[in-house]
Amino acid sequence: MGDEVLVFAEHHGGKPARAAWEALAGGQRLARDIGAAVATVVAGEDVAALADELAGAELSEVVALTSPLLRDYTPDGYTAALFQVIEQRQPRFVVFSHTYQARDFAPRLAAREGRGLIGDCLGYRRDGDRLVFVRPVFQGKLCADTEFVGEPPYFVSFQAAAFREDSVQRGAAPARVTSVAASLTPETIRAQAGEPFREAKQAVDLTQARAIVAVGRGIKGPENLELAKKLAEALGAELGASRPICDSGWLPMDRQIGSSGQTVAPHLYVALGISGAIQHQVGMKGSRTIVAINKDKEAPIFEIATYGVVGDLFEIVPPLIEEIKKKKPA
Amino acid sequence: MKIAVCIKQVPARDAVLRLNAESTWVRETDVSFEINEPDIYALEEALRLREKRGGEVAVCTLGPERAAQALKEALAKGADRAWHLDDPAFQNLDAYATARVLAAAVARENPDLVLTGLQADDDGFAQTGVILAEMLGWPHATIIMEIQASEKALKVKRELEAGWFQWIEMPLPAVLTIQSGINKPRYATLKGILAAKNKPLQKLGFEGLGLAPEAVSLRQKISKIYAPPKSGKTEFLEGASKEIARKLVEKLKNEARVI
Ligand SMILES: Cc1cc2nc3c(=O)[nH]c(=O)nc-3n(C[C@H](O)[C@H](O)[C@H](O)COP(=O)(O)OP(=O)(O)OC[C@H]3O[C@@H](n4cnc5c(N)ncnc54)[C@H](O)[C@@H]3O)c2cc1C
Numbered sequence A: 001m002g003d004e005v006l007v008f009a010e011h012h013g014g015k016p017a018r019a020a021w022e023a024l025a026g027g028q029r030l031a032r033d034i035g036a037a038v039a040t041v042v043a044g045e046d047v048a049a050l051a052d053e054l055a056g057a058e059l060s061e062v063v064a065l066t067s068p069l070l071r072d073y074t075p076d077g078y079t080a081a082l083f084q085v086i087e088q089r090q091p092r093f094v095v096f097s098h099t100y101q102a103r104d105f106a107p108r109l110a111a112r113e114g115r116g117l118i119g120d121c122l123g124y125r126r127d128g129d130r131l132v133f134v135r136p137v138f139q140g141k142l143c144a145d146t147e148f149v150g151e152p153p154y155f156v157s158f159q160a161a162a163f164r165e166d167s168v169q170r171g172a173a174p175a176r177v178t179s180v181a182a183s184l185t186p187e188t189i190r191a192q193a194g195e196p197f198r199e200a201k202q203a204v205d206l207t208q209a210r211a212i213v214a215v216g217r218g219i220k221g222p223e224n225l226e227l228a229k230k231l232a233e234a235l236g237a238e239l240g241a242s243r244p245i246c247d248s249g250w251l252p253m254d255r256q257i258g259s260s261g262q263t264v265a266p267h268l269y270v271a272l273g274i275s276g277a278i279q280h281q282v283g284m285k286g287s288r289t290i291v292a293i294n295k296d297k298e299a300p301i302f303e304i305a306t307y308g309v310v311g312d313l314f315e316i317v318p319p320l321i322e323e324i325k326k327k328k329p330a
Numbered sequence B: 001m002k003i004a005v006c007i008k009q010v011p012a013r014d015a016v017l018r019l020n021a022e023s024t025w026v027r028e029t030d031v032s033f034e035i036n037e038p039d040i041y042a043l044e045e046a047l048r049l050r051e052k053r054g055g056e057v058a059v060c061t062l063g064p065e066r067a068a069q070a071l072k073e074a075l076a077k078g079a080d081r082a083w084h085l086d087d088p089a090f091q092n093l094d095a096y097a098t099a100r101v102l103a104a105a106v107a108r109e110n111p112d113l114v115l116t117g118l119q120a121d122d123d124g125f126a127q128t129g130v131i132l133a134e135m136l137g138w139p140h141a142t143i144i145m146e147i148q149a150s151e152k153a154l155k156v157k158r159e160l161e162a163g164w165f166q167w168i169e170m171p172l173p174a175v176l177t178i179q180s181g182i183n184k185p186r187y188a189t190l191k192g193i194l195a196a197k198n199k200p201l202q203k204l205g206f207e208g209l210g211l212a213p214e215a216v217s218l219r220q221k222i223s224k225i226y227a228p229p230k231s232g233k234t235e236f237l238e239g240a241s242k243e244i245a246r247k248l249v250e251k252l253k254n255e256a257r258v259i
């Protein structure tokens, strides 16, 4: 068994993704804690420049995994290629960031090894000689201490921002880069990926809004949106929404805030009846002042709110509109 | 086209969650259950494919007795058949073991397409469909927002982060994990509910599936669940609604200076 932590480095547009640095920061911490070396693997058609950039981090090795068939990301290609690296190196841990790409292939890769993936971890801690990984369950309403059962390699993915990208340790000298040619045939890749695209141009750009009133499933029905609109008007705010509101067609997709919608950072963000799932939080937690109105005092949104009101939005919002109208300079 | 849809019964979204005596899961006797939201979208997508292309839709759940209700709902919405994988040995499985049992059930029937939700609201693994594809040796795609099917192949729209998408093409058979919002799910009609009573609902246990004992061995285990630690950063405003409104506006004006 190699005593190694192997970190998967995701990349887009020729640059390591933020997720790659966050995973490296997590991998370095884990490696220090268990007294292992830490290496990273980056896959693609030509990853020389990427590998050099990653080599700036304190690492025992950067594995540049290449094949013409790895030009575009595919789950078949990445699974087959990384499987070869893992078989050869037998790392103790394989670390990912819990991105859409990792969600797409990491479970498959772990399963090919006959191993498990503890996914979406907020972090981990040492408990004697055991490692306990902490992950959200029930949409973030509860945390679960989770441990691996059986033999390594252990596969783990960390949630966005579980580790800070700027906490990556830089090396005194560039790390060694090793090129590895993945042995793939065109038949390996069954699912073929097209170019990423965006839907028709967005009608609203919420990223520029100074204030946003966002509604979630607590608003109950489309007929109640009027109330949120009135609050938005009083505040000079744009209207935003959680995903289920847009899924139901109550508001158009371009009002959606979160990992699959827009990322916003207004001065004021008012969350009405939004539970604060991680996929929503990542799109708005950079807001300067966050007000959350939710009838469940355990809702995760209260972890990031500046001001919290535990109560029924239908009772709070009408007097709130009144007060704002009174106080606002004309 | 023969389609299998994996649906999971999970605690209702607004359920008040209490921990069991060992703090290893929630107390199931306290909560009501419903079909995991993305799985409802997956079922709807399967029904639409059948309406377009013919064939049949089977629904499959792994879960205790209560989970039969989820299957009945799916049959009422229009699924043709149901498989209920229920065995004392199937309790508290991780994603790997769940996928292994589901794979055994799917392999018996050889559908052209398997749909799952992208993630379960309770355990939140977001893995079962992907592992299932690996165990079946089929291609897969995740977080799907549109399906175009022909006889032997699929073209699907995969959601990426931040409002981006891509098209993926793959041969059948295949596994897709479905994202919420892909369609507008139908409600069961009275006629559907009545018709469901005569549709086949097959129970399958450990032996019926021909599983080896190690099939349900775990690769990860929850040692404890608990409420997330509070950062205590939020300032809570209390009182009658009017008073709260007044306090909040004052804070927004004088402290946060956003009005
Ligand atoms: C891959 C992926 C991508 C996703 N992308 C996004 C995304 O971009 N954006 C996004 O938002 N979500 C996204 N989601 C979904 C996300 O996980 C949550 O399901 C979603 O954010 C929940 O929306 P919600 O808070 O409106 O609904 P719920 O979680 O149902 O919460 C409703 C809240 O309203 C409260 N409430 C109910 N009635 C009242 C009342 N009368 N007064 C006050 N409060 C009330 C309840 O207490 C509850 O907290 C994504 C999920 C996945 C898996």
Ligand SMILES: Nc1ncnc2c1ncn2[C@@H]1O[C@H](COP(=O)(O)O)[C@@H](O)[C@H]1O
Binding pocket: B006, B007, B008, B009, B036, B038, B039, B060, B061, B062, B063, B095, B098, B115, B116, B117, B118, B119, B120, B121, B123, B124, B125, B126, B127, B128, B129
């Ligand atoms: N016990 C189960 N029975 C049927 N389907 C399941 C079960 N567990 C997971 N699935 C399917 O796999 C998807 C992802 O679940 P998970 O990997 O647990 O997040 C769900 O949306 C279901 O479609």
